[in-house]
Amino acid sequence: NAGVTQTPKFRILKIGQSMTLQCAQDMNHNYMYWYRQDPGMGLKLIYYSVGAGITDKGEVPNGYNVSRSTTEDFPLRLELAAPSQTSVYFCASSFSGTGNTGELFFGEGSRLTVL
Amino acid sequence: GQQLNQSPQSMFIQEGEDVSMNCTSSSIFNTWLWYKQDPGEGPVLLIALYKAGELTSNGRLTAQFGITRKDSFLNISASIPSDVGIYFCAGDAGGTSYGKLTFGQGTILTVHP
Numbered sequence: 001n002a003g004v005t006q007t008p009k010f011r012i013l014k015i016g017q018s019m020t021l022q023c024a025q026d027m028n029h030n031y032m033y034w035y036r037q038d039p040g041m042g043l044k045l046i047y048y049s050v051g052a053g054i055t056d057k058g059e060v061p062n063g064y065n066v067s068r069s070t071t072e073d074f075p076l077r078l079e080l081a082a083p084s085q086t087s088v089y090f091c092a093s094s095f096s097g098t099g100n101t102g103e104l105f106f107g108e109g110s111r112l113t114v115l
Numbered sequence: 116g117q118q119l120n121q122s123p124q125s126m127f128i129q130e131g132e133d134v135s136m137n138c139t140s141s142s143i144f145n146t147w148l149w150y151k152q153d154p155g156e157g158p159v160l161l162i163a164l165y166k167a168g169e170l171t172s173n174g175r176l177t178a179q180f181g182i183t184r185k186d187s188f189l190n191i192s193a194s195i196p197s198d199v200g201i202y203f204c205a206g207d208a209g210g211t212s213y214g215k216l217t218f219g220q221g222t223i224l225t226v227h228p
Binding site: 033035044048058104 | 119121124148155156157158159160163203214215216218219220221
């Protein structure tokens with residue numbers, strides 16, 4: 001059971017570089033999310049998607065872009081990396097955003113450092 | 116945006132002790148959830164609460180959904196070393212916010228053998 005797979009696990013970027021964090025899930029989940037985790041701050045929602053072709057901004061979307069061309073994949077793109085984007089990024093998925101579920105399945109995280 | 120205040124920020128306890136942590140919000144949530152994060156891993160769901168006043172157990176864990184729908188607590192009884200990790204509360208406001216969770220800042224739990 002792969003669940004939610006994130007790549008890469010670690011990356012160091014220079015200021016101004018761009019990169020894409022990959023996320024794939026094999027559970028046929030409709031909903032997918034990107035969160036960032038900063039020390040002592042909990043997890044903040046960057047972007048989310050309720051299905052292929054549909055994306056929407058979360059709480060902290062500035063500096064990021066996403067796409068959802070398939071149900072399985074939800075990549076997160078950083079166009080011009082800044083030190084403020086140094087963080088641990090988590091991709092998550094859930095079967096549905098409605099009803100009595102609420103359970104998000106998280107990947108193992110991608111630790112990004114921008115120098 | 117909505118914010119959850121989770122306390123305490125950290126706890127250092129002896130193995131066998133009971134632990135209690137809580138979460139409060141200035142706004143109402145329709146669902147409260149408690150997640151645990153082990154080092155180097157993503158959070159994993161421990162308990163989900165769907166009704167105000169609901170009390171739910173999962174082994175040594177017990178959580179309650181506050182009657183006002185603005186708070187929740189998590190208790191861990193007879194702690195063991197593998198309880199070490201970061202515990203997060205999370206709330207789902209429902210409506211147009213369905214599926215988008217607001218997380219607390221986390222409680223770092225250390226258990227001394």
